[in-house]
Amino acid sequence: MKEEVKLMKGNEVVAEAAIRCGCDAYFGYPITPQSEVLETLMQLRPWETTGMVVLQAESEVAAINMVYGGAACGKKVMTSSSSPGISLMCEGLSYLAGAELPCVVVNVSRGGPGLGTIQPSQADYFQAVKGGGHGDYHLIVLAPNSVQEMYDFVSLGFELAFRYLNPVMILSDGVIGQMMEKVVLSEAVPRWTDEQIVAQSGSWAVYGKPETRTRNIVTSLELEADRQEKVNLKLIEKYRRVAANEVRYETFQCEDADYVLVAYGSSARICSKVVEMAREEGHKVGLLRPITLYPFPSGAIRELADRVKGFLSVEMNAGQMVEDVRLATEHRAPVAHYGRMGGVVHSPSEVYEALKREFINQ
């Protein structure tokens, strides 16, 4: 498959990205607004070309445990779902994190709690960044703001997942999943061999104990407290490395900004319009867009906090990332939140009004 430029939906490019980056298997269950991922894969039939396995599971619980099995046997495996489905997957995510297995999970999130709505939302920030499942663990969380990033982050996600042997979540939303944009589909790369996986991340996978090694056991169980604590300490050390090396963010007109909007994903797209509107009226407003939500770009926010008059965290939720923004500022600048909920997408003028209300007109 050669490089191609196409007009595609965010959900559809996840399927293209999986095939082209050499993913070994996708296990999924239909849920709005992400069902096109599985539909597109079934349409493309990659098992006939790259040998990729695609399977519609009987539930999200089964899907994430298929991911657990696939990852345990040393393969590049992924799933996708939307908020209520991700809730069901959280047990499995905890096991994947505990057993230190690599995988990519896409959340095309919708409004909650409960069955909520099928409209876009960013109300799963806490779930993605703070845990979701039980125990001390973190996912690496990537937040795309375009169809192109939705595509690119599948490959990046696998790269990070195998580098750190940790599950990676792509936290998207119904806007990005459903909208159509131009996307550059990269040239396909072959699936990894067992030897390539061993070379880059060691011999941990189970695929039938070869004569060259003793048996491998993939487990997240340690019955003795001091041994389990060692596992926890090892994970913490890993998360420190992730935080030191993998923070990704983007700034837009922050150099001279008096006020900075902090927003990710589709909300960040809206906020870039707000920056333009404010600047047209002579207000120096900038935008900081976290690309990794875990690790969070706390350092960049901390630096800005000494020279700006305020931050507005703009999220399609009741105020979740705002807590991390506030922590990052170390109380050196005021922080406020604005966001619509329940599937309502805020307009640039609503955000601009909130910015004026909270800061500019104070």
Add this chain to the structure above:
Amino acid sequence: MSKIKGKVLIDRERCKGCDLCVAACPVHILALADQVNARGYHFSTVQQPDSCIGCASCALVCPDSCITVYRQKVEA
């Protein structure tokens, strides 16, 4: 004259004294010892080694793989 005879070896430290081999033996030559092993179990012992027929019934039902069985045609 010759006859088939067996020889049973029991790993007494691995044995948990469950008594299943004793119950399974068709010639009733096994019994639990009065003594205990390092883990406190009354381990299984062969009481009448000469009567063993080497059928391996004891070994088959042993959950802890403690029993080794040999069988041979020997002089009667």
Add this chain to the structure above:
Amino acid sequence: MAAEVEMKPENLVYAKPRLITDKTMHYCPGCSHGVVHKLIAEVIDEMGLEHDTIGISPVGCAVLAYDYIDVDWVESAHGRATALATAIKRLRPDKMVFTYQGDGDLAAIGTGETIHAGNRGENITVIFINNAIYGMTGGQMAPTTLLGMKTATTPYGRDPRLNGYPYKIGEVMSLLDGVCYVTRQSVHTPAAVRKAKKAIRKAFENSMAGRGLSLVEIVATCNSGWKLSPVEANRWMEEHMMEFYPLGDLKDTEKK
């Protein structure tokens, strides 16, 4: 001719299976798990699958099965073993993939995964230990607990008005088109052990031949949970369990 039995390899009739590790099993004295582990280890060895087997252990007493049989293992979340096995077998179709699950893991929390793996005809083997109780958590009612049977959560005996009826998962699985072999065995006598071993071998052969899902149910004891000695537990099992869970093949698509 020798006067005494000589301990020479040619005279050896039985020894600890090569693929059973030296680690002492954590199971209670007399627990059926140990015998089933031995059979699995023997069959893997006899089929030459030591380097091509992946086992999936459950949550329950057998969670640490990976410490005892010397092959590659994954430890599953409670009830999800067949979901893991599905992925592993599809990604590594030339390997022998089996799950080892108790009645709580398989027939309660994991019923959905078990039935759907069967219905999809996954080429895996499920070893199902049915001792009618939750052993590890201290002897609570399982879906398979017999009517009237006393457990920690049915202290007055299982009452169908309160707790429903014992679940015959083997019969349910045998109805599914993707399931090729369902058999119910036990390991309480030497003869039963030999038959159970043949059943496990047949199941593993089915998995390697791609015939669909095989389920080997082992009606087993939990003497600690049942509060009986191992020998009494075997007797109780014969008298009560086997009446409700009769031994024998429930389905075999290979049989003409």
